Amino acid sequence: MPLQAAVQPAPRVLVHHLADQRPAPSASASHHTIPRVDGLGLIERHVEVQRRMLRAGEAVYKAGDRFTHLHIVHSGCFKVVNVSPDGREKVVAVRFKGDWLGFDGIADGRHDCDAIAMDTGAVLTLRYDALVDAARAEPALMMALHAAMSREIARDRTSMMSLCTLPSDARVAEFLRDWAQSLAERGLRTDQITLRMTRAEIGNFLGMTLESVSRALSRLAREQVIRFAEKARRELQIPDIGALERFIERCCAPARATLQ
Template sequence: MMPNTVEARTPAKVGRPAPIAQLKLVRDIHAPAPMDPALQSQCANCVMHWACLTNAVPTAQRMQLDRMVHTWRKVGKGETLFRAGDTFHALYAVRSGSFKTVVSHPNGSSHVTGFQLSGETLGLDGIAADKHTCDAIALEDSTVCSMPFHCVEDLCQDIRPLQHRLHQLMAEEIVRESGLMLLLAGLTAEARVATFLLNLSSRMQARGYSPSSFTLRMTRDEIGSYLGMQLETVSRALSRFQREGWITVEGKRIALLDAAALSAL
């Protein structure tokens, strides 16, 4: 008999994994230790459930959802959820905290390609070739929910809203990439920083937080990498915004005082 902390399934034959109805709850194979049972809860009790991929699952089919979302996983600040080249096996919903995605180049340099907040999904990059193309690194102590992709695919066959939401997420990735290219190619350095702050503001507001006062979990160097500029350029832009009275900066705490002025850049 296997230990109580981990249950496994034994497929009847080699090939496609067993149907979702045959799956039992298992711990993410990459997790360093079993989760504290006191922290476990149903998706319906998650404060970010409304923003998550799983929100597309109708209430009547939540039992299937519970089987799909295998476990929480803790990721400490600076730790990696997955690395470029790792075999793709799951999508991850950010339950709390935040992440950055980083692409490394053959010459040894690296580039930040995105910042993911609670309620957003990580791992979509792995669908194309069954391997991840970037590193996902926690900007702070964070937790994610693991959703094995073969389970997501099985559920999508039965639950059309879930399939539609997955397609939406993939389309949003394309739109985000296109927007980043436009941001880097068509805007001045100050306009890039202003656009970045306004984007964070709208994402915070969508999550029920203050749109005018929030903490930057990423460093200015990471912001510069994402926006295609040097650390000093980011700092100069923020200093100018503060002199103009458009923002106030206290360490990593930012307060937007004149969003209209930032939008006009």
């Protein structure tokens, strides 16, 4: 479907709300507040921003699509999936509200991965060429774009570090801690979260088998670091994020002792 048919102009009040206001956190959320989307108010003054709604499983873009737009997550969760030439899929990133999508297409003019909605959500879409033209006249806009790219590089480097150095149980705990922390930074509740990924997808993301993910979650539950909701296995209760951090430290302690 052509992008022009898939998006609708975002009301100006929507963009100003994202740029200039912060929702009050729920009673159970941490003291963090939702991060401002860097430069969004500035972008809206110089570039047309469009809002696109997506249902679970729908793609913002697919690998091989011509690159023309960047996207900012307005609501929902999105996964970024790389597809190898032989058809193997690898979840390489999870994006939340305020995160950008589409940087992968800048270098070659085509996207090399899929960006898929994991639940009902929305993205704010803007033309890359229009953004670059505006940034030439407004250095602050270029700085905001570079800051977003830098954060993405740093986040991906941290994820790779976890994959390469943490034992499997700690890897799952780190994944849950990062998910909960991402919600907390946006003023959302973290004591009970809904995982929008299946255990197979989590394993794909973490470089683990589905069975290893299940064993790690069971251990976390046995040690009362997390609790499962009675009716939905994707509904997790995390009474204390600090308990996840201590669990990770305990998992890593034997490895540190061996190195010493």
